[in-house]
Amino acid sequence: MKLAGLLPQRRQASSDASTSNGGLKYTALHEVHVSSGGKMVPFGGYSMPVQYSDLSVGDSHKWTREKASLFDVGHMVQHRLCGPGAAPLLEKITPSSTASLQTNHSTLSCFLHPLTGGIVDDTVITRLGPELFYLVTNAACKANDIAYLEEQIEFRDTSHGAVEWEVLNDWGLVALQGPLSAVILQRALVTAGVEDVDLKALYFGQCKHVTLNLFRKQSSEPDTPILISRAGYTGEDGFEISIPPALTIAFTTHLLECGGRERLRLAGLGARDSLRLEAGMCLYGHDLDDKTTPVEAGLSWIVHKDRRASGGFHGGETILRQLRPVNDGGSAPKHRRVGLIVEGAPAREGAEIVNPASPNSAEVVGRVTSGCPSPTLGKNIAMGYVKPPLHRAGTPMEVLVRGKRRKAEVVQMPFVKSRYWKPATGTSPS
Amino acid sequence: MNVHEKKYTEEHEWIELSEDGKTGTIGVSVYAAKSLGDVVFVELPALDAEVTAGDSMGAVESVKSASDILTPVSGKIIEANNVLEEKPGTINKSPEGEGWIARIQVKDGGELENLMSMDEYAKFTAE
Numbered sequence: 001m002k003l004a005g006l007l008p009q010r011r012q013a014s015s016d017a018s019t020s021n022g023g024l025k026y027t028a029l030h031e032v033h034v035s036s037g038g039k040m041v042p043f044g045g046y047s048m049p050v051q052y053s054d055l056s057v058g059d060s061h062k063w064t065r066e067k068a069s070l071f072d073v074g075h076m077v078q079h080r081l082c083g084p085g086a087a088p089l090l091e092k093i094t095p096s097s098t099a100s101l102q103t104n105h106s107t108l109s110c111f112l113h114p115l116t117g118g119i120v121d122d123t124v125i126t127r128l129g130p131e132l133f134y135l136v137t138n139a140a141c142k143a144n145d146i147a148y149l150e151e152q153i154e155f156r157d158t159s160h161g162a163v164e165w166e167v168l169n170d171w172g173l174v175a176l177q178g179p180l181s182a183v184i185l186q187r188a189l190v191t192a193g194v195e196d197v198d199l200k201a202l203y204f205g206q207c208k209h210v211t212l213n214l215f216r217k218q219s220s221e222p223d224t225p226i227l228i229s230r231a232g233y234t235g236e237d238g239f240e241i242s243i244p245p246a247l248t249i250a251f252t253t254h255l256l257e258c259g260g261r262e263r264l265r266l267a268g269l270g271a272r273d274s275l276r277l278e279a280g281m282c283l284y285g286h287d288l289d290d291k292t293t294p295v296e297a298g299l300s301w302i303v304h305k306d307r308r309a310s311g312g313f314h315g316g317e318t319i320l321r322q323l324r325p326v327n328d329g330g331s332a333p334k335h336r337r338v339g340l341i342v343e344g345a346p347a348r349e350g351a352e353i354v355n356p357a358s359p360n361s362a363e364v365v366g367r368v369t370s371g372c373p374s375p376t377l378g379k380n381i382a383m384g385y386v387k388p389p390l391h392r393a394g395t396p397m398e399v400l401v402r403g404k405r406r407k408a409e410v411v412q413m414p415f416v417k418s419r420y421w422k423p424a425t426g427t428s429p430s
Numbered sequence: 431m432n433v434h435e436k437k438y439t440e441e442h443e444w445i446e447l448s449e450d451g452k453t454g455t456i457g458v459s460v461y462a463a464k465s466l467g468d469v470v471f472v473e474l475p476a477l478d479a480e481v482t483a484g485d486s487m488g489a490v491e492s493v494k495s496a497s498d499i500l501t502p503v504s505g506k507i508i509e510a511n512n513v514l515e516e517k518p519g520t521i522n523k524s525p526e527g528e529g530w531i532a533r534i535q536v537k538d539g540g541e542l543e544n545l546m547s548m549d550e551y552a553k554f555t556a557e
Contacts, residue, residue, distance in 0.1 A: 346496065
């Protein structure tokens with residue numbers, strides 16, 4: 001059996017530390033991973049933990065749904081865009097409405113190719129001020145994204161004014177996820193000398209800068225706050241915390257201590273992948289690529305309603321045509337992302353999806369783009385693309401796994417209900 | 431050399447011959463089972479399938495991955511461990527015992543000479 005990707009990276013004969021990792025980069029928390037039993041694998045140009053020795057991937061997954069897990073996501077790329085031209089730039093390259101995005105609020109979005117409307121990368125955009133935005137993009141897309149942003153900034157409509165763009169290369173980014181996240185983070189803040197932040201008032205999609213008094217004497221950058229966003233990639237309540245370079249190890253260690261091993265464990269890419277899949281979330285390069293539009297990807301909701309009339313963003317004509325009904329000049333997308341429950345064997349990326357109702361019963365109607373056994377449901381879940389109208393929930397399908405046909409059914413996503421911290425119905429966040 | 435000695439492949443399967451040396455029991459190693467994590471599905475080999483050493487004869491699935499099981503020797507599959515269909519986790523509990531995967535009618539016992547002994551495999555996995 002091939003165990004590639006599951007085992008620690010094979011050590012090289014050379015003992016030179018700078019070459020022994022095959023050119024992979026380390027995040028600020030590398031030593032924490034290694035000393036905590038992290039099995040390091042290459043991911044997006046970084047050496048990242050796929051799991052830790054204390055829990056299997058399935059157990060780490062369940063731990064996250066029942067307690068809390070801490071993920072190092074420092075491999076992801078953090079950007080700052082500021083200046084009078086920042087909002088117009090984002091309105092050109094994404095289908096989001098910056099006018100509707102309040103300060104200290106975030107939205108899922110994507111960078112788009114001109115004309116085709118294909119997704120260059122998915123991203124979360126956070127507004128930090130009238131002319132200041134914070135974005136997080138995928139590590140695996142870093143080179144592409146940077147080339148794309150350089151080009152988009154250079155060739156933008158300069159009548160809106162200047163854009164300053166900075167990649168926060170050495171900043172830390174951790175994700176604290178699970179139902180105990182808020183209790184743990186609240187305690188971590190209080191014990192770091194922060195008394196005036198009530199996380200109960202920070203709702204899903206909101207963020208807050210927090211200055212950690214406790215670390216002031218230890219840090220060379222005493223006044224740089226951390227940025228706490230109520231967000232995540234697991235479907236659970238939780239936070240993504242952007243940490244200045246000098247504080248990354250200290251604050252992460254502090255979080256782990258405040259959580260305690262009975263509540264909080266480190267979790268790796270393995271659990272992150274099965275958790276996001278249960279939550280119905282896409283992984284770029286697998287469920288999304290630059291040939292796929294947001295409509296085809298089942299992400300029509302990220303095309304903000306304020307942008308649907310006027311367009312004016314890259315690929316707008318193509319995307320808005322896909323959103324219109326066919327009898328109103330629209331054109332249905334050629335394929336659509338769906339969720340599948342598969343009987344018997346788990347269907348993995350690449351598995352062919354077959355339409356059993358087709359007269360030619362071997363008709364391949366799409367492919368699986370992500371799939372795994374769901375630890376929460378005890379069923380095999382998958383995402384893939386099929387030709388409309390086969391994307392409708394309840395449509396019976398078949399998936400080919402190692403040459404055998406397995407019954408499947410199109411289902412609504414998320415597979416596991418999300419449990420975000422939202423204001424109770426009828427009240428508004430203050 | 432004891433022909434009934436359990437042998438291992440570099441791909442982490444084991445094979446142990448019967449008294450008469452005609453059939454072999456195949457499974458995955460303790461080391462592999464630990465690396466896989468919780469096994470949730472086993473694709474068993476088809477009975478009577480003729481296989482050549484190194485062929486994929488089945489698969490083991492955990493949350494994070496699917497791993498092909500490669501037959502260590504050539505021959506014909508004569509039995510599959512059906513317990514694994516209902517209880518795939520048996521592979522985690524006892525990968526080199528109750529969690530065996532299949533029995534094979536060995537075509538050429540000489541093929542086992544290419545495989546590693548338990549000591550050699552222990553050294554291989556410690557590298």
